[in-house]
Amino acid sequence: MAIFIVRPKSSLGSRTVGLISKNFKPEDRQRQISELVGLRSEDPCYKELNRWLDQSPASVTSLAPEARTPVTGTKIVDMSEEEATKLRQDLPDLVIMRDRPVGLIEPAKTNSTTKTRVLKKDLWHLDAIGLTDIKKRGFTGTGKGVTIAVLDTGIDATHPELSGKVMGAYTFNVNTWQTSFNGTSIDTQGHGTHVAGLICGKNVGVAPEAKVVSGTMLPGGRGNISDFILALEWAASDPTISIVNISAGIPGNVPDMMSSVAALLGIGILPVIAAGNEGRNKTRSPGNYVDSLSVGASNQENKVSSFSSGGVLVADNHRYEVPDVVAPGEQVWSSVMGGGYEAWDGTSMATPIVSGVAALILEKYPEITVTDLIEGIVTSCKNLAYKNIVSKKTLNYPPERQGSGLIQAKPLYQ
Template identity: 30%
Template sequence: MEKKSQKPLRNTVSELLCVICTLFLLVSLFSFNALAEDSNDKISASLSSKLAETSATEKVPVIIMLPDQQISFTAAGKEKIESKQKDLITFLETEKSKNNVKDIKPMSIINAVAASVTPDVLASLTERSDVSTVELDAIYSIGQSETSSVETEASTAQESTAWGVDKIGAPAVWQQGITGKGITVAVVDTGVDATHPDLDDLDDNPSTTDPKVIGWVDYVNSESSPYDDHGHGTHVSGTISGTGANGIQTGVAPGTNLIVAKVFDASGSGYLSDCILGFEWAVTNNARIISFSGGSSVHSTAFADTINNVVAAGVIPVVAAGNSGPASSTINCPGDELNSCTVGATDSSDVIAYFSSRGPVTLDDQTYIKPDVSAPGVDVTSTLPGGGYADWSGTSMATPHVSGTAALILEENPTMKPAAVKEKLEDTSVDLGSSGKDNNYGSGRINAYDAVFGGMPVASFTAKPTSGKVPLTVAFTDTSTGTPTKWKWTFGDGKTSTAQNPKYKYSKIGNYTVTLTATNTAGSNTVTKTDYIVVVSKPTASFSASPTSGKATLTVKFTDKSSGNPTSYKWSFGDGAISREKNPTHQYSQAGNYKITLTVSNAAGSSTISKTNFIKVTTNTRPGIYAESQ
């Protein structure tokens, strides 16, 4: 009886345990699915989608946002943020010891912590009062639509200045002494080849120590020295700051310094958290501009907050629009953020590139136009690792043109705020496409000169002829840029003119310094050419020599004593030899009497003088006897 009664009991216990286990699994499964499908706004939509395909033991990369997002990014603010994050980080470290968490990364530019966590840990995070929202730490990239041509050797380059640099008018800014000196630009990208001749120093002088790349951090491989295992970051850096030392002037602002954060790997991809940390590092290291040629089609609240905090810290975020065109509403994040200076790509004919992402953008119940401006982004020549060049296309290539132009603006206007720089870039752009700002071109293709100087002209001129005999009539031609409306010429002899292209007669010989001041409503600019016009009379040839006689071998120093400002000389020494030096030295090795002839010339004409038997050379074998020169 006893045995019979125990058997059913054991069966009952076993069945009960099975039921309990089944219920436990069902509850666990329900809880996990509920987390994935939770409408709780603590979990972003992209993270919910990721959870639906994640196992219970897999660690998901996330960004955990804390409630206090109004703390300013200052030394005091950073200390406050660290205090706010302390309990959360302690929790994550404890779970890390249980192998439930890895890669904990605190952030200060936003009040957030990135980490890779299991679904169970994520469930616990959503229940914490010090967690506001959690979003997927998504993969960002440089854009797979970009194309590159065959690499270009410096020695065979067909252009001395990259077409995009010319197109936006950067050389006219350099002529005024503005090259981006003293401005630091952060390149948040795949890295940089800091040994490229165009990027290794500021003045291209190997005897000086003035590196161009003055800061480096590697969030991918933690290497201590700059490198670029993709090439994208080096290409971007060359368009911002290349000096042209190796053959092609690629840089819009060659006087700038660079700091570089590597956030993308050799394939051109990287975590959102590393991109945000790169922005944070750039601000901490005194960048005035951040050039970011990357993004994602999925909007990130964390990156949007980063952009706003970067701007609040006084730094300009210049961001690629993306390469998902020509469809509308394809602007990538963080270019979709209102405060980003978002850049589209144009070709050499000022036509929007087919791949350039278009607006509009709708975020937070607000719809607005993007991009903000456009810049050259098709077949752009710039630097590659190893000292070479290549033509690449993409909004990534357009973005550094704008970053370089922003640096030129800041050198001229060092206290200008980010919003004002962005406004200046837009207000001075060449309006393309539909009138006004539109969702293809933004406000238009940037104009570096107008952006820096506000439309003020750059004075320039030519003249023909620049030398000749008195009286000399010269035709001056105004070649100023920036659409001047008034001109003032000073011809160097006290006379002036207000004509745009005057003709002027010089009635006295002399060297004349000419000055032109060009003016429009934005201001005036002056150019001076010293001793530019040379007015001469026909010269009169004259010369002396020392010695004029002696024994062979005899060395004679000839001295020009011509009047009338000759510019060219021809000497005949009587022994078949000639010279075109002004004051030549000649050696006579044979005895004889030599006839010397000098012809001098200038723009007014020429004059010749000959002196027969002027040089007399004797020999020791027959003293007193001279052989006639032939």
């Protein structure tokens, strides 16, 4: 027996366009979920799947029936390979895939020094996105009132940077399809603490009054697609969560989680996802999905980091580039598990910076829609260029390296 992920091959697609224009208001979340469920209930493929599962033998167990996956619409089924083969034959319009690992996008800790406090020069990432400048000119935004789900390794809530900012901590059990609230927020590996600090840390964070909720999707840095889907359903069920921050993936263009990510947009949640650390012409899923806000990394010289993933992809006959934007992700100082600060390299560091900027925008424009928020981010970026070592000419990075460019907070004070 094994766990399989089951869903229709065709997603709701263009039928969700009207949903995607919805807003982030908590009071509208349940209505938007109901609209999504209503669209799905009209899909004949879903009806056939439900009928097949109802008539299947006792050896086929649905771990997540439809009522428990209202947003992603995904079935999590425990069955044998033989039963999976039969289901493929009976219902060829389904995607039936064996559960597979989703790994942490590991950063590099190129600076082994752990500091007890950060200096002004260590906060270069806030300078690079223009946040320091607009604060000097009177900008007072802090992300207050915005909640971000950090789907990661957990968060060390005892770090001084994060005191009072972690609103809850949850773990996931796919076999029982349950989410458990933990009284104490801990980090199982260290990655999530560094990420959370860049979102809302007292000194290093972009949005220091935003709140985070910890979802330990990657205990010890490892998880599965089924954990990913359960984590998304959990985040969607909390109407206060407006953004999910993810630094995990599977190398390559793997469509297994695509419809789940797309569904978030239809209920008023922005998925901000790291593109990967494999460099040029290599990306990771779900960070390379067209429906995610994909993030690459830049350095202190306003250059795209060599390790930052990017490329050109095709989905549904549409060509697009990844990442959507870049943010500081090289030698970025943030909080570490157990106290202190370290400088890490990775798109995992760039991603929470983008989540922080999104929180600042949401604070200032609470009526904004998901599509307008994304548009506001990508159209406010700073174009990055480099000097060609052969021609000696200054050239712009192509979109598959920088997306729309380096994210900027400056338009918030214009």
